[in-house]
Amino acid sequence: MKYLKKMLRIIFGRSMFAVVSLSIQILVLAAAFRFLSFYLAYFYGAFTLLSAVVIIHILNKEENPSFKMSWMIPVAAVPVFGTFFYMLVELHMIERFMEKKLKFRMDETECYLEQNLKVLEQLSKVSRRNANLAHYVKRYGHYPVYANTNAQYFPSGEAMFEAMKREMKEAKRFIFLEFFIIEKGEMWDSILELLEQKCREGVEVRIMYDGMGSFAFLPRNYMKTLQDKGFKAKVFSPVRPVLSSYQNNRDHRKILVVDGHTAFTGGINLADEYINRKVRFGHWKDAGIMLKGEAVTSFTMMFLQMWNISEKEPEHYHNYLKDPEYFYPLELRMDGFVIPYGDSPLDKESVGEEIYLDIIHNAMQYVHIMTPYLILDYEMVKSLSYAAKRGVDVSIILPHIPDKKYAFLLAKSHYGELIRAGVKIWEYTPGFVHAKVFTSDDIKAAVGTINLDFRSLYLHFECGTYLYRNEIIDEIERDYQETLSLCRRISLEDITNQPWYERFAGRALRLFSPLM
Known part of the structure; x- marks a missing residue:
């Protein structure tokens, strides 16, 4: 009876209503375009031409290349449905x-x-470099250094x-x-x-x-x-x-x-x-x-x-x-100095990512990171890799017990490339890491809400605090080292021993990574 009640709550709950409603809308759109493309060849041809125009438009947008790719594939593969769906999203007035x-x-x-x-x-x-960062955050994030x-x-x-x-x-x-x-x-x-x-x-x-x-x-x-x-x-x-x-x-x-x-x-x-x-x-x-x-x-x-x-x-x-x-x-x-910052998905500035990249690019001794997710774009992978290749100790603590299986598989798809470049990957064996923390060179730190994934870096409203030459940075690094003592380092052998279907799933999921 308890199981039955639980099932009824799921079936008649708000979540199920939202899923069913969205599914119906998608099916109606798909059915309508299937009908039109089957009976009206010229209509389909026009949309194929329009899809080419849309792809050119996407290529020339000031946007992360991963997002461009995620749109170009459906627009090219399914010209009618993909093009219409892109236009629906692009022209949405509520966001404007x-x-x-x-x-x-x-x-x-x-x-x-x-x-x-x-x-x-x-x-x-x-530090002229940190003054330049403060100038950037004030100009594009609207918040000053204090x-x-x-x-x-x-x-x-x-x-x-x-x-x-x-x-x-x-x-x-x-x-x-x-x-x-x-x-x-x-x-x-x-x-x-x-x-x-x-x-x-x-x-x-x-x-x-x-x-x-x-x-x-x-x-x-x-x-x-x-x-x-x-x-x-x-x-x-x-x-x-x-x-x-x-x-x-x-x-x-x-x-x-x-x-x-x-x-x-x-x-x-x-x-x-x-x-x-x-x-x-x-x-x-x-x-x-x-x-x-x-x-x-x-x-x-x-x-x-x-x-x-x-x-x-x-x-x-x-x-x-x-x-x-x-x-x-x-x-x-x-x-010391403190720069609180917010990040909005409605402008063209990824302030949170730029602060992380600034820490990575200017590190001389170490960059230590705690994050629950590792769903990275090309620029972040290359920045972490280059820092490790030039002798910086780049170390990332991730969960050992994930909250989302798909996100864990996607994170693991980056492990091999990062480890080969010299980045150290650790998993927190007692459970799940949800902290979003960067420390560097005993003089810099960032603590906030921003994960290393596309949703946090590009799609969500986020916030954080950048610290420079504050006493508290020693405490943050001490916590990192104490957490590290409870972690297991991931090796290339671990990647090799991962089941083939998990490796394939992680790589396939990269196609949808801008949505995660």
């Missing part, structure tokens, strides 16, 4: 509307994100969870939460209880979660439930059973801002596996960071920019800056 609204919101907040020229000049004296900011690193979801609760308890004015996944359980229930108490105290609470990330974990009307508790709440891009490209662009960010003076980000979502209260893929290794100081302004504005994409009423941004009378604890040391 979101792009316009987000740009408008970023322009609104520009006055709160002006670069302190003294800080930039100070960074230039220490000094006077303290950072605390968390080597686990459990540690960050406790710090988040502690900071939220001290909130006096507002709490902003923006997360890809919220799921009912011990973690979210305790946060929700705390937020209800703060709301009764008069603290403004805003909660935003992604429509697809939380689709299977929260009821359809959960936003209304939160609003009834006194919170401001919204779902970013709710899932709708309609063929649409904009649903590809998910809000994968994890941001908590308290009173404009404290911000958190990292890999941790608000669900029990992230704090190992629920075991899904062995031990869950994650990481996050807390900032206190001037750099928090960027995360405050980052949240408000996204929140206001769908708002019509004006936002009083200045109300959410740090209270001028707030004093940071005396034990906090404000050293």
Whole structure:
């Protein structure tokens, strides 16, 4: 009976409804074009000619070559259906509307994100290369470089969870939460209880979660439930059973801002596996960071920019800056430089990838990476390989127990080429790595939400923190080494002994890697 009830929930659930609806739309499109191509040869010929024009258009787009290839193959192989589907995606107006609204919101907040020229000049004296990176992030990512900011690193979801609760308890004015996944359980229930108490105290609470990330974990009307508790709440891009490209662009960010003076980000979502209260893929290794100081302004504005994409009423941004009378604890040391950054799929700049590439290209001693996925484009493979070939210690920690079998097979398809170039590949034997961390040369680090896969680098809204010459970098590297002690290094022999069908599946999946 229990099994039957589970099956009925799946059959009549929202997920099944969405899958069936999309399948019907695809079948109708396929049937219509099959009918037209069979009876109207001239119509098919016209689309074949149009497909050639579309392929020329794709070739000349300013876009990652992998994405071009993923479109060119279906357009060339199935001219009618492939061409129509490409045009449907390319001409989608919702994405254009979101792009316009987000740009408008970023322009609104520009006055709160002006670069302190003294800080930039100070960074230039220490490192011209990092000043150039700061210039790039400000120009194309809209966020400046800061000094006077303290950072605390968390080597686990459990540690960050406790710090988040502690900071939220001290909130006096507002709490902003923006997360890809919220799921009912011990973690979210305790946060929700705390937020209800703060709301009764008069603290403004805003909660935003992604429509697809939380689709299977929260009821359809959960936003209304939160609003009834006194919170401001919204779902970013709710899932709708309609063929649409904009649903590809998910809000994968994890941001908590308290009173404009404290911000958190990292890999941790608000669900029990992230704090190992629920075991899904062995031990869950994650990481996050807390900032206190001037750099928090960027995360405050980052949240408000996204929140206001769908708002019509004006936002009083200045109300959410740090209270001028707030004093940071005396034990906090404000050293080094911090660049918070966001990444949008709606512009032509892959800020997150460029920061990763900058770290790799300029490394002299080592680049150490933790990532749950390794779905790479040609440029990233060559950058990692070249760094290893010129004597840099390039080391990547990946999960041993994957959450997605197809992603694991795709990652393994890169192992051979990287290992032959000198890159060290490690798998975390206790379970799953979800941390997104780079460290380099004891002076640089990046901690955030951005995986080494196409979805994070090109299709999702993401965020992160770049650190230069901060004391905390020693702690991040120490965590990397401690994690490494629990890992097994992958050899070329391991690749050779992999079953042939797994090797073939991994290589075949590369055709679809831009969607993963």
